[in-house]
Amino acid sequence: MGFLRARHDEAPVLGCDPADLAAVEQVVVRSGTSFGKGMRILPPDRRYGMYAVYAFCRLVDDVADDAGEAEDKCRRLEEWRARIARLYAGEARDGIDRVLMATIRRFGLRHEDFTAVIDGMEMDARGPVIAPDEATFDLYCDRVASAVGRLSVRVFGDSSPAADQVAYHLGRALQITNILRDVAEDARLGRLYLPRELLERFNIPPEPAAVVRAPTLEQVGRILAGRAHDHFRAAAAAMARCDRTAMRPARLMGATYAAILAAQERQGWKTPEHRVSLSRPRKVLIALRALVG
CATH class of the missing domain: 1.10.600.10 (Farnesyl Diphosphate Synthase)
Structure with missing residues (x-):
């Protein structure tokens, strides 16, 4: 993995556990995109913040592109709306949640922008x-x-x-x-x-x-x-x-x-x-x- 392991006198990247950082980076790696390489120009906190944003976008896009029924895809996107709302309420349930919540807080990301992305995926999901x-x-x-x-x-x-x-x-x-x-x-x-x-x-x-x-x-x-x-x-x-x-x-x-x-x-x-x-x-x-x- 590409994250920097903190020395005893260094703060961890985004204040997150290395295993959680690895979880968001793995989404980038599995996608096969060149995005990860492009983000290497960023310092660690910003790089992993972008990995978290990418992981969110990749996962909701996968829902829209799934071969399932429109009703099921829309239900899963609603679950993502609830998931993002929980992050803004301070509740994280897994590694991706924790890095995404740290990114939201560290960089002041707006709830409505996440919602807009989900709205866009719903346009594809409905047909x-x-x-x-x-x-x-x-x-x-x-x-x-x-x-x-x-x-x-x-x-x-x-x-x-x-x-x-x-x-x-x-x-x-x-x-x-x-x-x-x-x-x-x-x-x-x-x-x-x-x-x-x-x-x-x-x-x-x-x-x-x-x-x-x-x-x-x-x-x-x-x-x-x-x-x-x-x-x-x-x-x-x-x-x-x-x-x-x-x-x-x-x-x-x-x-x-x-x-x-x-x-x-x-x-x-x-x-x-x-x-x-x-x-x-x-x-x-x-x-x-x-x-x-």
Whole structure:
């Protein structure tokens, strides 16, 4: 495990038992994501705080993605609402609870941001999202991405209004990028996150399978990519008003996803089943530029 074992004269990370820290880190490791590596730039308390936030997001997302019935998934998400409420009341029942509660207290995380993430997962849990209207599309992006950002910037070390603006814009930029990259994969799962109004504008039926084959998907992709670029620029402007050190992880995520979006634009949307990715050397170069630039 990557946590630092405290010497006798050092306080433990987040005041937590190493076994509890290992529990949240294991959720990150099992996910197979590169998230854990990216958070290594943070000092231990903030790193494990982010592991705890990630563990929460991963576990509620797993509920939404489960193959079970909608009623059962919504019931399990309600259990998560109750679980978060207990943490704010000072009750923790397992290792993940204890690290998450320590993170909430140490960094002043807001209850409503956790609730918003659960609300976003419930949108998926109640049935596949298919061609939401523009207002619902924006609400979904706020709940599943920007709300996570509002939790994250506080753990990073900035709770200012400008940091919330970073979360607002960067969350939307990242989520739109994911949606544009995953059109074909989402369609295979019966999902379609592209806004209904854009599909209608380009005469695309609001059906997952139809979108993948639509010749005018290219135009829809270009318009949404433009929106994502606007959000990336607004996020960068907000970061300039924030604590520079605290924004290092946000700059790293923004630079990585902006590169993914650029790669998607170069490929276009004629073959959406070909999912774009970045090479490891490219990721390293992006990280270096983001962290020292």
